[in-house]
Amino acid sequence: MKENFARRPGRGRAVAVAPRPAPPEPGALAAKVRTMVPSMTRSMQRVAETVAGDPAGCAALTVTALAERTGTSEATVVRTARLLGYPGYRDLRLALAGLAAQQASGAAPAVTADISVDDPLSEVVAKLAHDEQQTLSDTAGALDLAQLEATVDALAEARRIDVYGVGASSLVAQDLAQKLLRIGLIAHAHTDPHLAVTNAVQLRGGDVAVAITHSGRTVDVIEPLQAAFDHGATTVAITGRPDGEVTQYADHVLTTSTARESELRPAAMSSRTSQLLVIDCLFIGVAQRTYETAAPALHASYEALAHRHTPRER
Amino acid sequence: MKENFARRPGRGRAVAVAPRPAPPEPGALAAKVRTMVPSMTRSMQRVAETVAGDPAGCAALTVTALAERTGTSEATVVRTARLLGYPGYRDLRLALAGLAAQQASGAAPAVTADISVDDPLSEVVAKLAHDEQQTLSDTAGALDLAQLEATVDALAEARRIDVYGVGASSLVAQDLAQKLLRIGLIAHAHTDPHLAVTNAVQLRGGDVAVAITHSGRTVDVIEPLQAAFDHGATTVAITGRPDGEVTQYADHVLTTSTARESELRPAAMSSRTSQLLVIDCLFIGVAQRTYETAAPALHASYEALAHRHTPRER
DNA sequence: CTCACAGGTGAAACGTATTTTCGACGCAGG
DNA sequence: CCTGCGTCGAAAATACGTTTCACCTGTGAG
Numbered sequence: 014m015k016e017n018f019a020r021r022p023g024r025g026r027a028v029a030v031a032p033r034p035a036p037p038e039p040g041a042l043a044a045k046v047r048t049m050v051p052s053m054t055r056s057m058q059r060v061a062e063t064v065a066g067d068p069a070g071c072a073a074l075t076v077t078a079l080a081e082r083t084g085t086s087e088a089t090v091v092r093t094a095r096l097l098g099y100p101g102y103r104d105l106r107l108a109l110a111g112l113a114a115q116q117a118s119g120a121a122p123a124v125t126a127d128i129s130v131d132d133p134l135s136e137v138v139a140k141l142a143h144d145e146q147q148t149l150s151d152t153a154g155a156l157d158l159a160q161l162e163a164t165v166d167a168l169a170e171a172r173r174i175d176v177y178g179v180g181a182s183s184l185v186a187q188d189l190a191q192k193l194l195r196i197g198l199i200a201h202a203h204t205d206p207h208l209a210v211t212n213a214v215q216l217r218g219g220d221v222a223v224a225i226t227h228s229g230r231t232v233d234v235i236e237p238l239q240a241a242f243d244h245g246a247t248t249v250a251i252t253g254r255p256d257g258e259v260t261q262y263a264d265h266v267l268t269t270s271t272a273r274e275s276e277l278r279p280a281a282m283s284s285r286t287s288q289l290l291v292i293d294c295l296f297i298g299v300a301q302r303t304y305e306t307a308a309p310a311l312h313a314s315y316e317a318l319a320h321r322h323t324p325r326e327r
Numbered sequence: 328m329k330e331n332f333a334r335r336p337g338r339g340r341a342v343a344v345a346p347r348p349a350p351p352e353p354g355a356l357a358a359k360v361r362t363m364v365p366s367m368t369r370s371m372q373r374v375a376e377t378v379a380g381d382p383a384g385c386a387a388l389t390v391t392a393l394a395e396r397t398g399t400s401e402a403t404v405v406r407t408a409r410l411l412g413y414p415g416y417r418d419l420r421l422a423l424a425g426l427a428a429q430q431a432s433g434a435a436p437a438v439t440a441d442i443s444v445d446d447p448l449s450e451v452v453a454k455l456a457h458d459e460q461q462t463l464s465d466t467a468g469a470l471d472l473a474q475l476e477a478t479v480d481a482l483a484e485a486r487r488i489d490v491y492g493v494g495a496s497s498l499v500a501q502d503l504a505q506k507l508l509r510i511g512l513i514a515h516a517h518t519d520p521h522l523a524v525t526n527a528v529q530l531r532g533g534d535v536a537v538a539i540t541h542s543g544r545t546v547d548v549i550e551p552l553q554a555a556f557d558h559g560a561t562t563v564a565i566t567g568r569p570d571g572e573v574t575q576y577a578d579h580v581l582t583t584s585t586a587r588e589s590e591l592r593p594a595a596m597s598s599r600t601s602q603l604l605v606i607d608c609l610f611i612g613v614a615q616r617t618y619e620t621a622a623p624a625l626h627a628s629y630e631a632l633a634h635r636h637t638p639r640e641r
Numbered sequence: 642c643t644c645a646c647a648g649g650t651g652a653a654a655c656g657t658a659t660t661t662t663c664g665a666c667g668c669a670g671g
Numbered sequence: 672c673c674t675g676c677g678t679c680g681a682a683a684a685t686a687c688g689t690t691t692c693a694c695c696t697g698t699g700a701g
Contacts, residue, residue, distance in 0.1 A: 114425030142467035153456035400651035
């Protein structure tokens with residue numbers, strides 16, 4: 014496309030289409046429309062106003078469709094786009110899509126309310142996601158890095174690691190054990206309180222015991238931790254209640270945070286998110302410190318599972 | 328396996344990507360790219376990553392230009408756009424413009440860097456928390472509400488519910504089963520593939536089977552789901568790969584999203600966050616629908632555990 | 642080692658959307 | 672009524688997006 018010197022010379026206003034007069038604006042389109050409208054012909058005004066009134070809708074339209082909708086022709090639509098500072102309709106349309114996305118995202122009214130019985134599912138999803146995100150930032154912000162570091166160091170050099178958790182926390186305990194096993198450490202999660210105590214008394218200095226309990230008062234978890242503590246193991250408590258009984262027997266305490274709970278959303282639910290974040294931090298921390306052995310171990314465990322997947326597809 | 332699905336004639340197989348799988352999303356594009364990239368061919372991956380890396384820049388490009396920039400052909404670009412859920416490149420471009428506008432206005436630089444071996448712990452915590460938050464919004468944004476609703480309905484009225492998951496997903500499976508049990512449903516999580524199949528063949532119409540697998544290709548989970556499917560149960564797949572084999576035997580597919588993975592952060596890690604959010608949504612949804620029985624059941628299970636906590640409080 | 646096959650890939654044909662051209666029409670002032 | 676000026680849209684011209692199809696590459700069987 015050659016230079017457009019054949020442009021109409023008569024109208025001084027319509028010079029918006031010089032080589033590059035101004036970069037097409039992102040969202041200040043409505044304003045542009047307002048300032049330009051007076052200098053437009055009737056047909057162009059219709060187009061401009063339609064576009065400004067419903068960016069999202071118009072972004073979905075082709076020139077032809079928009080022309081029909083405004084009762085004008087394609088040529089007029091293109092002319093309007095030019096007047097608004099875009100090289101052509103295609104670019105106006107792009108800007109329109111951007112504008113639509115902006116005002117759509119701006120319309121996020123922040124969902125902090127509780128989940129209620131008659132919330133539609135879309136609301137439930139939004140609220141849950143929001144709550145968990147909140148829990149994550151709370152946890153990350155409140156984590157005691159010194160305690161975390163100490164725990165990581167202890168884990169990285171442990172001869173053997175026991176993890177205690179019952180109920181909802183048992184899953185978190187298993188998650189931690191699984192992860193540590195994957196990088197070559199000797200870790201075991203105990204769900205049965207009797208077996209947990211039985212194992213705990215086998216621990217000695219250099220071993221690590223981790224207790225996970227949201228309430229900090231779960232006896233089934235406190236007992237094995239105490240046993241481990243008494244036998245000289247390094248003990249760690251991951252709990253939402255730093256003042257709970259469990260911390261009495263813990264060398265290191267990692268505090269998880271609690272989200273607002275409601276009838277439909279028991280505390281166990283949000284505490285899990287928080288606990289898992291702490292677990293992940295521990296895992297990464299340990300993996301970093303034992304990178305030489307962790308990396309190949311991770312790889313090996315991945316390889317070992319490959320044949321358990323269906324072969325085809327990429 | 329036999330083809331005894333004549334009982335339910337209307338049942339479609341392998342239709343996870345039907346004519347209109349999901350309306351093209353506005354901003355959840357980066358997430359979509361991540362979930363789809365693994366199932367893409369090399370050339371398509373290049374296109375998808377270029378597009379995800381510089382939405383603003385790419386929005387200004389024509390098919391031809393983008394093809395050249397990625398060293399591929401127009402055909403590949405269009406194919407990629409299709410795979411991402413858009414009718415064609417034109418619409419992908421529109422979405423790109425929207426995304427660009429969004430992140431321009433958001434202006435949040437975000438710490439998206441990978442976690443590396445020598446990051447200090449404070450950095451690790453921040454990055455992990457951020458990544459998981461990202462995963463949560465991605466998942467929430469990409470969740471197919473219709474599928475979710477259908478699943479919730481099926482679960483709420485199920486005579487019996489079986490959940491399959493192995494490895495990291497087994498914890499998620501257990502979590503779901505635990506939660507459903509708490510509100511009075513008959514749910515069981517199967518970790519042992521043999522037992523899972525054995526149980527699956529006992530299912531019949533009105534029962535629900537849920538398979539959880541990030542890869543979508545875990546045979547130990549696919550087999551029981553197929554057995555359940557063949558026996559007339561309503562089947563649900565929770566997977567990060569909507570094109571995986573598991574979806575062939577699933578009446579409803581719930582897609583989880585995938586975060587960027589790195590050497591220190593295997594995919595299983597972020598998929599868990601995503602899976603758990605889906606689980607929670609299912610749980611709340613079911614609890615809402617069965618509120619009359621769910622509320623007292625929740626209360627009862629809470630009471631039952633009270634004596635397991637140390638009496639004193641601070 | 643060769644062959645046949647499956648699937649990914651891009652060149653080019655094809656159809657559609659956008660842009661440009663050009664003449665018709667309306668209107669004001671001679 | 673004619674003339675000049677400017678708006679407007681139909682249709683031609685072009686750019687762009689989409690589809691087709693043949694090639695190429697890698698793979699598994701003979």
